[in-house]
Amino acid sequence: MDSTDIAIVGGGAVGLSAGIALARQGWRVVLASRGPVRRDGRTIALMDGSVRFLEEIGAWEALAPHAAPLASLTIVDDTGGLFRGPPVTFHAGELGLDAFGQNVENGTLVESIARVAAATPGLELRDALMTGLSTDGTHAAVALDTGETLRAGLVVGADGRASPVRVAAGIGSRPWTYEQSAVTAILAHDKSHHDTSTEFHTRAGPFTLVPLQGKRSSLVWLTNPARAEELAGLDPEAFALAAEQQAHSMLGAMRLDGPRGVVPMSGLSVDRFTARRTAIVGEAAHVFPPIGAQGLNLGLRDATDLARALGPAGGDPGAPERLARYERARGPDVRKLTAAVDLLNRSLLAGLMPVDALRGAGLLALASIGPLRRIVMRQGLGAGR
Structure with missing residues (x-):
């Protein structure tokens, strides 16, 4: 039976980043994962805090040449309701920043972090999947499909929404679904985006264009599942025209410039973020x-707070007091943001006049009250925790 301080299950951006951060603190870490990076037109808008975290773990230098800055964020009420709010633009300069963050293709992000992970002393990457997990008072045992068993002081589940680690640890979860799917794509266009991300709030959900380098943007288009499948089945020219029309030709003529994908929308919350040695x-x-570019940024805050909770290597990484610090750090942040995004998404789908009026009043307040707008911006960057 192999032995290590920490076993991480899952090799996406969050799991890899957590592995690097913990290994740099002196912990012996083994990360088990399998599967190629899938490219489906998704990009990740990394907020300023996430960029700084990636800089700290040595992963940003290789990513920087592939990223596009997000200098401004615009929200447009495109619901057609009677109480539509005015467009609201958040400028990074209001917070003394050059950009809120950087946008990069998901595949490029994961591949770049994986290269850094492979070169990080103290971090071992294994091509394996977990088949079982057991814990006792002193250690956890992670069974792998290679026939090996890892003995670790702490197991970190970074294995996605179905999370075998979460299930095996007995952490309760509450999943839900939306009558929405996200169509993802990369588009080229005739006009400059001026480093501005634009989120149109429609009755079917947000339609978001996020800048990439040059006259290119990534698209996340939330709509009902039938419409999403219809869009995914269009030929490239027809799809680009549909996107251009939905964007009110804001960026001029559009052309498909990369793969497309369709992702059913769902949500999930958990009872707690830790269990015994997990x-x-x-x-x-x-x-x-994917509203407000928060999903992966929240995951990278998980990695940041886990590294802070465990601290420099020494002693028991799965000690109750260390896990309690992580629980205290993540609980309020995650629950607050999950509730806010869920409420906003459901308000778009509701189509009720009182809800429209409240949302319109909120946008009007953001457009006209500078201090309130800056508070919201800091919250979005993770700076208001």
Whole structure:
């Protein structure tokens, strides 16, 4: 039986980042994962705090040449309701920043972090899947499909929304679904995006264009499942025209410039973030629609807070007091943001006049009250915790 300080299950961006951060603190870490990175037109808008975390673990330098800055964020009420609010634009300069963050293709992000992980002393990557997990008062045992068993002081579940680690640890979860799917794509367009991400709030959900390098943007288009499948089945020219029309030709003529994907929308919350000798991060701990570019950023905050809770290597990484610090750090942040995103998404789908009026009043307040707008921006960056 192999022995290590920490075993991480799952090799996405959050699991890899957590592995690097913990290994850099001196812990012996083994990360088990399998499967190629899938490219489906998804990009990740990394907020300023996430960029700084990736800088700290040495992963940003290789990513920077592939990223596009997000200098402004615009929300447009495109619901057609009677009480539509005005467009609201958040400028990074209001917070003294050059950009809120950087947008990069998901595949490029994971591949770049994986290269850093492979070169990190103290972090071992294994091509394996977990088949079983047991814990006792002193250690956890992770069974792998290679026939090996890992003995660790702490197991970190970074294994996605279905999370075998979460299930095996007995951490309760509450999943839900939306009558929505997200169509993802990369588009080229005739006009400059001026480093501005634009989120149109429609009755079917947000339609979001996030800048990439040059005259290119990534698209996340939430709509009903039947419409999503219809869009995914269009030929490239027809799809690009549909996106251009939905964007009110804001960026001029559009062309498909990469793969497309369709992702059913769902949500998930958990009862707790830790169990005996176990912690969960990323989508093992929280899932919600891609509104406000918060999903992966929240997962990277999980990795940051887990590293802080464990501290420099020494002693028992799965000690109750260390896990309690992580629980205290993540609980309020995750639950607050999950509730806010879920409420906003459901308010778009509701189509009720009182709800429209409240949402319109909120946008009006953000447009006209500078201090309130800056508070919301800091919350979105994770700076208001």
